[in-house]
Amino acid sequence: MHRIAVVPGSFDPITLGHLDVIDRAAGLFDELHVLVVHNPDKTALLPVAQRVSLIEKAIADAGLKGDIRVMSWSVGLLVDYCTDVGASVLVKGVRSQLDVAYETPMAIVNRNLAGVETVFLLPDPAHAHVSSSLVRQVAALGGDVTPYVPPAVADYLRIPTAES
Ligand code: PNS
Numbered sequence: 001m002h003r004i005a006v007v008p009g010s011f012d013p014i015t016l017g018h019l020d021v022i023d024r025a026a027g028l029f030d031e032l033h034v035l036v037v038h039n040p041d042k043t044a045l046l047p048v049a050q051r052v053s054l055i056e057k058a059i060a061d062a063g064l065k066g067d068i069r070v071m072s073w074s075v076g077l078l079v080d081y082c083t084d085v086g087a088s089v090l091v092k093g094v095r096s097q098l099d100v101a102y103e104t105p106m107a108i109v110n111r112n113l114a115g116v117e118t119v120f121l122l123p124d125p126a127h128a129h130v131s132s133s134l135v136r137q138v139a140a141l142g143g144d145v146t147p148y149v150p151p152a153v154a155d156y157l158r159i160p161t162a163e164s
Contacts, residue, residue, distance in 0.1 A: 004087040005029040005119070008078055010039045011051045013153045014058055015135055017127035021093035022059065024121050026066030033085060034059075038074040045136045048072045050156075058150035079114035090118045095128045 007025055011018060011034075026032045036051045038044075046054070055070045073081045082090065090110060092103050100120065107118035130148045139145050139157045146154045 002031065003029045003089070004031045004033065004085060005089040005091050006033045006035050006078075006082055006085075006087045007091045008035045008037050008073075010042060010044070010132060011036050011055055012042070012045050012132050013051060013135060013149060013157070014055045015127070015130045015132055015149050015153075017093060017095065017123045017130040018132075019058055019062060019064075019150055020123045020127055021091065021121050022068065023062070023064050024123075025091040025119075026064055026068050028119075029066075029089065029091075031067045032069070032091075033087060034068060034070045035078075035081060036070070036072040037078060038072075045139075048074070054150075054153050054156060057152040061150060061152055077113060079110050079116050082116045083114055088116060090116055092118055092120055093123045094120045095123060095131075 005025060005028070007022055009018065022032065022034055034055055036048050036055070038048055049072070052070050052072050059068055059070070078090070082088070090107070094100050094103060103118070103120065110116045110118060135145050135148050145157055149157070
């Protein structure tokens, strides 16, 4: 059986914690879709297309093995994407009990909606404190984000914008 899993998220931007979870998930499934989901509840730093290309670059630079596809999705339910591509599993990285508490209702709803199961993976504890929101804040205030993100993201965030 060809098992397809989806790793969904905002990835605004992708962090080393995300990359670690993607690497672990790629080793568990035949085909992995890293899915950039537009979250209307969050103010975005990067356009979705930029997030996709940074994820692709991070995966290539890190030499991750496996059939990993980077996609984006902005219309409808996440489980509709899963059904469309034949994915039966969602993968989420959980850093702490807080993440488990946040993810659990979504996992139950996604299972009830479409029978899609959620697998929680534990990232390397070295990344336990890393989040995209923290990276966005450090970058916005001129701090060094290199310990938290793949080199492609650090390079991108260092490029001065027209406003700065
Ligand atoms: O990286 P994030 O922002 O924590 O990711 C959250 C995300 C995108 C996975 C979540 O917002 C989501 O699942 N959105 C899809 C909308 C949906 O299907 N909602 C209903 C079931 S939870």
